[in-house]
Structures are given as C-alpha cells and as structure tokens.
Amino acid sequence: MARIIGLTGGIASGKSTVTSYLKEKGYPVIDADQVVHDLQAPGGALYRVLVDHFGKEILTKEGELDRVALGQRIFSDPSERDWSNRVQGRLIREALAEVRDRQAAQSDLFFMDIPLLIE
Numbered sequence: 001m002a003r004i005i006g007l008t009g010g011i012a013s014g015k016s017t018v019t020s021y022l023k024e025k026g027y028p029v030i031d032a033d034q035v036v037h038d039l040q041a042p043g044g045a046l047y048r049v050l051v052d053h054f055g056k057e058i059l060t061k062e063g064e065l066d067r068v069a070l071g072q073r074i075f076s077d078p079s080e081r082d083w084s085n086r087v088q089g090r091l092i093r094e095a096l097a098e099v100r101d102r103q104a105a106q107s108d109l110f111f112m113d114i115p116l117l118i119e
Helices: 014-023 032-040 045-054 065-074 078-104
Strands: 002-006 029-031 108-112
Touching: 002 014, 014 065, 014 108, 029 032, 029 078, 032 045, 032 078, 032 108, 045 065, 045 078, 065 078, 078 108
Parallel strands: 002 108, 029 108
Antiparallel strands: none
C-alpha cells in the first residue's frame, strides 16, 4: 500500500520550494492545480460541463475559458455558485482520485500538492 503525503498551505508558504526539492530528490509529486488546469482546458471534462451549462459566452475568442466572464456568472447568482461548487468539486475530486490511484500503482511513496487540502 502506497504512502501518500499531502502538501498544503497558503500563498507564499513554501509549497513550491518543497515541491521542487522533492522532485529534485526523485519523489513523485502530483500537482492538484495542474490537474484542475487540465480539466478546464479545451476538451477537458470541466470545460465541457461549464460550456454546456453557461454557454459559449464564457469563452474567449481563442476558445479557452474566460475566467472573468465565468466568475461573473457564478458569483452573481447564489444558485449558480452552488451548482458550480457541487459540480466542479465532484469532477476535481474524481480526477484527483484517479491520478492518485494511478500513482499509487507505480510508487510506494508520493506527494500530493493540494493548496486547499485542509480548509
């Protein structure tokens, strides 16, 4: 059974420094922010769900998520914020679990860099 160590902390708390050191030493590190970024990229599961729900108005001319437009839609309506938190939370948890399980099959020890692991 793999040992998983979570790295968490606020902005400028040293997560990136620790992560760089661990990678330098050869330890696998899963970056939760990168997992979320991949989900939000065109073709990603979260991208598709958000565009299906909010429409193409939340996209830039280049077809990427327009975070300002998306934020305005989500934060201007409490029901949209609740929907977003529910759906995005579920998809992110599922993706992180999948990445974690894949890494656990390959490594006895690895780290997960998750800024909001503990809130």
